[in-house]
Amino acid sequence: MRILIVGGGQVGYGLAKALAGRHEVVVVDHASDVADRFEPLDVEFVAGGGTSRETLKRAGLDQADVFIACTGLDEVNIVACGMANQIRQTRTICFVSREDFVRTVTSEESLSDFGIDRVMWPEAQLADDIERIVVSPGAIDAEVFADGAVRLLEYRLDTGSSLLNARVADLNLPSGSLLVAVRRGDEFFIPHGNSRLAVADKAVVMGTPEAMAAVQSRMNANRNIGRQSVTIIGGGDVGLRLAEHLDAVRSISLRVIERDLKRGEALAARLGGALVLQGDGTNLALLESEDIGRSDVLVSVIDNDEKNLLASLLGRQLGVKRIITRVSEPSNLRLFERVGVDVAISARGAAIAAVLHEVEGGSSSLLAVLEQGDGRILELQVPPAYVGRALRDLGPPRDSIVGAILRGKQAIVPRGDDKLLAGDRLLVFSTHSAADEVRTFFSGAA
Amino acid sequence: MRLAVVVHVVGVLVRLFGPLLLVPTAVAAFYGEWRDATGFLATAVGSSLLGHVMRYAGGEAALEAAERLRRVEGMTIVAASWMLIAHLAAVPYVLAGVGFIDALFESMSGLTTTGATALADFSKFGRGIFFWRSMTQWVGGMGVIALFVAVLPRLAIGGRELFFAEAPGPTDEKLTPQIRQTALTLWRLYTALTAAQVLALWLAGMSLFDSVCHSMATLAAGGFSPHPLSVAGYANPAVEWIIAFFMFVGGANFALQYRMVRGNARALVDDEEMRAYTGIVLAATVLLAFFLSASGMPVAEAIRHGLFQTVSIITTTGFASVDFNLWSDQAKMVLLGLMFVGGCAGSAAGGPKVVRHVLMARFTLRELQRTLHPRAVLPIKLGGRVVPEHVVREVVVFMLFYILTFALGAAIVIALGANLITGISASATTIGNAGPGFDTIGPMSSFAHLHPISKIVLTLEMWIGRLEVLTVLVLLRWEIWRSATWRLAEAR
Numbered sequence: 001m002r003i004l005i006v007g008g009g010q011v012g013y014g015l016a017k018a019l020a021g022r023h024e025v026v027v028v029d030h031a032s033d034v035a036d037r038f039e040p041l042d043v044e045f046v047a048g049g050g051t052s053r054e055t056l057k058r059a060g061l062d063q064a065d066v067f068i069a070c071t072g073l074d075e076v077n078i079v080a081c082g083m084a085n086q087i088r089q090t091r092t093i094c095f096v097s098r099e100d101f102v103r104t105v106t107s108e109e110s111l112s113d114f115g116i117d118r119v120m121w122p123e124a125q126l127a128d129d130i131e132r133i134v135v136s137p138g139a140i141d142a143e144v145f146a147d148g149a150v151r152l153l154e155y156r157l158d159t160g161s162s163l164l165n166a167r168v169a170d171l172n173l174p175s176g177s178l179l180v181a182v183r184r185g186d187e188f189f190i191p192h193g194n195s196r197l198a199v200a201d202k203a204v205v206m207g208t209p210e211a212m213a214a215v216q217s218r219m220n221a222n223r224n225i226g227r228q229s230v231t232i233i234g235g236g237d238v239g240l241r242l243a244e245h246l247d248a249v250r251s252i253s254l255r256v257i258e259r260d261l262k263r264g265e266a267l268a269a270r271l272g273g274a275l276v277l278q279g280d281g282t283n284l285a286l287l288e289s290e291d292i293g294r295s296d297v298l299v300s301v302i303d304n305d306e307k308n309l310l311a312s313l314l315g316r317q318l319g320v321k322r323i324i325t326r327v328s329e330p331s332n333l334r335l336f337e338r339v340g341v342d343v344a345i346s347a348r349g350a351a352i353a354a355v356l357h358e359v360e361g362g363s364s365s366l367l368a369v370l371e372q373g374d375g376r377i378l379e380l381q382v383p384p385a386y387v388g389r390a391l392r393d394l395g396p397p398r399d400s401i402v403g404a405i406l407r408g409k410q411a412i413v414p415r416g417d418d419k420l421l422a423g424d425r426l427l428v429f430s431t432h433s434a435a436d437e438v439r440t441f442f443s444g445a446a
Numbered sequence: 447m448r449l450a451v452v453v454h455v456v457g458v459l460v461r462l463f464g465p466l467l468l469v470p471t472a473v474a475a476f477y478g479e480w481r482d483a484t485g486f487l488a489t490a491v492g493s494s495l496l497g498h499v500m501r502y503a504g505g506e507a508a509l510e511a512a513e514r515l516r517r518v519e520g521m522t523i524v525a526a527s528w529m530l531i532a533h534l535a536a537v538p539y540v541l542a543g544v545g546f547i548d549a550l551f552e553s554m555s556g557l558t559t560t561g562a563t564a565l566a567d568f569s570k571f572g573r574g575i576f577f578w579r580s581m582t583q584w585v586g587g588m589g590v591i592a593l594f595v596a597v598l599p600r601l602a603i604g605g606r607e608l609f610f611a612e613a614p615g616p617t618d619e620k621l622t623p624q625i626r627q628t629a630l631t632l633w634r635l636y637t638a639l640t641a642a643q644v645l646a647l648w649l650a651g652m653s654l655f656d657s658v659c660h661s662m663a664t665l666a667a668g669g670f671s672p673h674p675l676s677v678a679g680y681a682n683p684a685v686e687w688i689i690a691f692f693m694f695v696g697g698a699n700f701a702l703q704y705r706m707v708r709g710n711a712r713a714l715v716d717d718e719e720m721r722a723y724t725g726i727v728l729a730a731t732v733l734l735a736f737f738l739s740a741s742g743m744p745v746a747e748a749i750r751h752g753l754f755q756t757v758s759i760i761t762t763t764g765f766a767s768v769d770f771n772l773w774s775d776q777a778k779m780v781l782l783g784l785m786f787v788g789g790c791a792g793s794a795a796g797g798p799k800v801v802r803h804v805l806m807a808r809f810t811l812r813e814l815q816r817t818l819h820p821r822a823v824l825p826i827k828l829g830g831r832v833v834p835e836h837v838v839r840e841v842v843v844f845m846l847f848y849i850l851t852f853a854l855g856a857a858i859v860i861a862l863g864a865n866l867i868t869g870i871s872a873s874a875t876t877i878g879n880a881g882p883g884f885d886t887i888g889p890m891s892s893f894a895h896l897h898p899i900s901k902i903v904l905t906l907e908m909w910i911g912r913l914e915v916l917t918v919l920v921l922l923r924w925e926i927w928r929s930a931t932w933r934l935a936e937a938r
Contacts, residue, residue: 258823261823264823265823265825265832267823268823268824268825268832269825269827269831269832275819275822276822276823276824277819277821277822277823278821278822278823279821286821289820290819290821
């Protein structure tokens, strides 16, 4: 496929990097100095404006199959998609960050008017991801798939956890849930029946919503999960959206710390019950006087990795139980978690996964990336050859596990003797290295 | 400030006031009260002439300049025209034999919809006079200037400033882009409601004349009754329920009522002020009914009188369904408190208005929270929208000056010989435009026996209260008068 990316910023770079191997990628950016960054990648770089007809033609829009606009300016992205659509009926993906634009472009009639096929709103996605984690007490990651039919939660095991010291096969997890993966230090593996969990392991569990609710109450058996107090540091796009959602949850008392007074006023105007504090989230005196240490969750979503890290570490020092931190530079993800952040999460990661899914569609089938890319969740069609066979007999590749069978709108968490039917789709959890093997296996070729 | 412009515009307003007096002239003539009819006619002619003279004194250039009124000029015009019109409206009383101070008190009490009376003996006066008392309330309720803006296209441009300087409450809500259209719309609604009440009262057995007088005084939140015993004199529970209902309506925001009539059914329900207003009325009714039944009144009556008196005082109408001066001090305390509440912004009611109390409460709570969280950003919201800080400050300042004016007025009245309860309730009831007070100025008595200077002070308080305190008090600033000049060009 020939893919045209307008905008060579962080998102553009991430996309180019992810797509470069398998597709013909052309990056357009008016700043020629960013060209150096793309040098090591196997992509073509065209200097020029993304809204210039001439530049787009020069970049080979005539042969492009997919057009992605991801500059930092919403207006530019919208216009670029419109122009691309005019010149050639390509699939267009438009990155938008401001809410009013998102509303404008996503309304039914405007989508076709602007020539946009798909709108990406990474900030919102990040905010929604964080929200899911915050409202799942104790969890350090939370995802939903298949329109909510399947949920995934990740927990770090403390010394008192009931999952310790037993064989995985004897864990007695609620029926409808499944332990799919474990991270132990740098190691990441799919557990067997004989594996045992240890203190400080991170366990990933998947299942139906009902089963996962049971998992949650079991994981929090000795924890008081009545009222949660949440502190958000940074009231930018992500902070505001997250705050708006959490503000609506009755059992959460919310504080937002924002440095800019004007922005703080805008936040306070939008939020009903949340307390908006004006100040620097890295100011220890402020954090202490507002007793931030007693928060159950601290979410740091400033636009700056260093500040986020500092704020998070201060929070940890003051005694906050769970810390979720936004990371812009993906290479920092691992580092953040190593120094004490419970969840390091990046807007770009989620957005790039979404674009990959969009671009490669069924063939990529990548639904989500977990644990900084070590874990993959793939959505796969059951090939005709496997219809009617039990999962146990199939023997899927090592380092992968079928987490759920999607049959119609229903999700089934499989046991070994479940048989596959025509039209079933599978949610397969695999390690990064096994992903390609899994794909081949389920394409029916193996 | 350009005095020529002020004189010119006040002249225009006064000239328009003249013809209004033709209505009581006709009423007095209808009942064969020729002496009063002559008095009304003479005042009508005199007012028109005075208006003409002032208009021309301002000169032709002032006409053009009036289209770009400055804020201070607008305030001066509003304050001055209310004062001047009050004097003119007093003339028929003087001609009917009332002393000047009492006549001015009565006329100001009418126009400001206070409803406190200085007439001691009602039997001395004809129907024309009673009609005029109620009519001044009806005109003053929606606002003299709002009326003139509605009927006079020329005033429309400069009228914006005047309209808002006169309008009750801190919000400047417009129903239509054109101020004239807004004023016209409000007057139509007001007239329709009045007509509905006349019909209802008439059907309940009141005479047509009394129905008209009471209806005009009800929707205006006025409180003048042609009966010396007020509403209690009719001893008709149906009449009391009807009047209570229309008083409640008169104390609610007319703009919201208009929206509701035009199909936005939730306009009133969603309004925070309206909810607070309803809540206070219900709570005060329960409290009053409890105190009344505790002191021996039958429960059904306690509820009826409790509701009637609550609505009457909170909307600052001042009708009495019973001589509440005979009630216990517990019940009187509730009524005195209600005098300091007032109706909704954009209604005919006086007092500080419910919305100001809502904002004051939030302001107080915010300052409390700020002591706990010094760095917190805490905007004050109303109906989900942030209230700008300058509006909040104006509300706080308003309340401060309101209380100060009340205290000063009470002190003067007491110093001049009135007893403590009389003095306090007289000051509270006049600045709040409520009407009757307690003790010697209860609902069945009059203000006539007070010291003349007390009556002048109370007349001023009615004026200050109706124009929402700051419009008048700002005129005490010396710098306004130092820079005042007759000429137009230099003052720009």
